[in-house]
Amino acid sequence: AQKITQTQPGMFVQEKEAVTLDCTYDTSDQSYGLFWYKQPSSGEMIFLIYQGSYDEQNATEGRYSLNFQKARKSANLVISASQLGDSAMYFCAMREGGIGSYNTDKLIFGTGTRLQVFP
Amino acid sequence: ETGVTQTPRHLVMGMTNKKSLKCEQHLGHNAMYWYKQSAKKPLELMFVYNFKEQTENNSVPSRFSPECPNSSHLFLHLHTLQPEDSALYLCASSQDRGGRRNTEAFFGQGTRLTVV
Numbered sequence: 001a002q003k004i005t006q007t008q009p010g011m012f013v014q015e016k017e018a019v020t021l022d023c024t025y026d027t028s029d030q031s032y033g034l035f036w037y038k039q040p041s042s043g044e045m046i047f048l049i050y051q052g053s054y055d056e057q058n059a060t061e062g063r064y065s066l067n068f069q070k071a072r073k074s075a076n077l078v079i080s081a082s083q084l085g086d087s088a089m090y091f092c093a094m095r096e097g098g099i100g101s102y103n104t105d106k107l108i109f110g111t112g113t114r115l116q117v118f119p
Numbered sequence: 120e121t122g123v124t125q126t127p128r129h130l131v132m133g134m135t136n137k138k139s140l141k142c143e144q145h146l147g148h149n150a151m152y153w154y155k156q157s158a159k160k161p162l163e164l165m166f167v168y169n170f171k172e173q174t175e176n177n178s179v180p181s182r183f184s185p186e187c188p189n190s191s192h193l194f195l196h197l198h199t200l201q202p203e204d205s206a207l208y209l210c211a212s213s214q215d216r217g218g219r220r221n222t223e224a225f226f227g228q229g230t231r232l233t234v235v
Binding site for chain 1: 161175225226227229231
């Protein structure tokens with residue numbers, strides 16, 4: 001069975017500081033994808049960053065970077081220079097399957113981390 | 120217009136009511152999904168449609184009935200729900216490339232459902 005674990009129910013960070021949100025995963029697949037989504041109070045899940053299991057370099061998207069450690073099965077999200085607007089729930093998710101799989105968009109989510117940025 | 124639009128945003132219904140949730144995507148995607156988000160639980164995948172065909176039913180009770188008339192629209196018909204069905208229902212879409220790198224899923228803002 002596949003599983004995503006986010007051990008931090010809540011995190012606080014001061015504005016302009018960096019913060020790391022933890023995510024570990026469990027899968028027996030060799031090919032998989034890892035995602036981070038942000039969910040503000042409005043409810044919408046906003047895609048932030050993606051890491052493929054065969055990608056050799058850590059993914060980066062603006063202030064977001066993914067610290068991918070395959071051997072440890074961890075995919076931590078690093079947010080640099082935090083902003084007040086970053087306050088939200090953050091979800092780590094995994095997509096099973098890869099090339100050759102037909103229906104590959106079943107995302108498995110963790111329970112999320114609530115990030116609060118203070119001035 | 121946002122990429123994935125869900126209506127209504129909020130819904131309160133009695134256990135004997137029949138209602139429908141609507142999702143529309145303007146991204147040209149060919150796959151659509153319903154997820155359920157309950158308090159303090161991970162998002163749960165309910166249904167998947169690829170090219171208008173249902174390809175996944177994640178052991179969802181029959182009181183939830185999906186409908187996908189075309190690749191842009193997805194409905195979730197509700198009848199005789201229970202209070203424990205109260206949750207945020209999220210619709211998502213993506214472009215399924217047949218196993219190669221699919222796009223990330225884009226989500227709507229959800230419908231907050233309360234069953235009384």
